[in-house]
Amino acid sequence: MESDTLDQESAAAALKKLSPSESPESSKKWEPTADVGEGDGNEEGREEEAPPTKRQKTADEKEENRKEDEEDEEADESEELDDEEENEADDGEGIVQIGATISPRHFQRIPVFIVDYHNDVLEFIYRCFATRHLPLENNTLVHFDSHPDLVIPRHIAASSTYQKDTMLNELSIENWIMPTLYAGHFNRVVWLKNSWCQQLPTGRHDFKVGQKDDRIGVDCPLDYFIADGNYCTTEDLQEAKSVELQVHDADSESLNPNEFLTEKDVKGFVLDIDLDFFSTSNPFLEIYKDADCYNQLKEIFHFESVEKVKKSGTASIADYLATAERRQTQLDALKTIFWHLEEERNFEGLEKPDATVITPEVYAKIVKLADQLQEKYPDDEIDWHLIFDSGSTTDNNGLPHHISTxxxxETYFANFKRFLERLPVPPVAITMAHSAQDDYCPQDQVAFIEECVLRLLREVFGERLHDKAILHYMDDPWDVMKL
Structure with missing residues (x-):
């Protein structure tokens, strides 16, 4: 696995090789689905500036901005509601979503909305639902990322998925997609990854997402879902919806978006890009490294997969349920131990777990880890909650770590551009995540990667792309109704 840091000059030179004239598919253009405004004529030859690092706000600034935002939102919402009621009949032809008089809206150009933490793209996506730039249901998410982001949030009630504020405040980078599937906003997800990402097997996976006891669950018997204890039988799922998940290696020259996108997707296709798709690190590898914490956690959190049984052809629903139950019981027992260590700072008063859940051998490994941590680090620096979270990521496939040279x-940019050129329809909107503040995309590479990705988007989409990306991470003002 490569770990060289990026040589900016050589990578920049490599990108120049991807000029439109040298790509046989660059000349392919779609007919715009809506009138496109005139550009300023200076697109070509304009140098991209590397995005600046976001200045952290002070507490006073945050409070002041919050009050201003609340006042502005009240005024804007009232004004927009009046405007929408007056213009619903004049929006033009389109698929009626709610009632006979409401038609979808169209962006003049494709907007690009860039955040740092990936879950923040929901702020823009939800707004597109509200303004009818995206249908409320059955959209398609094409998701370039080194991580599926399909973890199911167990701390959020399924009934809360229809509460926008709860979703925006409670979801995080690893679990922001699944609630949108349960709510029906998306019914198709295409995860495009590089071959060094192994969290989910490639191919098409059709399954149901629903709720059991007001908790989201799926009937998909993959390790990824079983490892978090979220597998349910189809019969146990209430309010179930069908989901199509496709997983493809984007570093394959044979990848063709026409296999999963058609003209029918023109009204509900969101292109989502996490910059850690191009280069990613596993930040948990650095946690308490002097005590070899991560490697020890992999042994402590290991569980027996159902994959061997599935490959033998003898796996049954009973096997899936039993594995999911064992895994959840294991995680609950480990959480009890680690939470006790966080509160008490030692093992005194801790009732030993059931030996059939946490074996004596595994318990001894936890004691050994605690001893080594206390030997290498001051006690007040040891965060057992963080250590538990780190261990929870060490399931059988773990997180990828691949810092690209x-x-x-050069290869990943070429693959990405080729994919864009092969699209049968353009996206309605493009969302993008840095994932740098949480250390998934290397901070010394992220600005360069963003610059290159924006340049490739402009080369392929031309004037159909909005002339300025919205930098949410820099607090750029934005209004969907003016895009």
Missing amino acids: AAEL
């Missing part, structure tokens, strides 16, 4: 980035 300049040569590799």
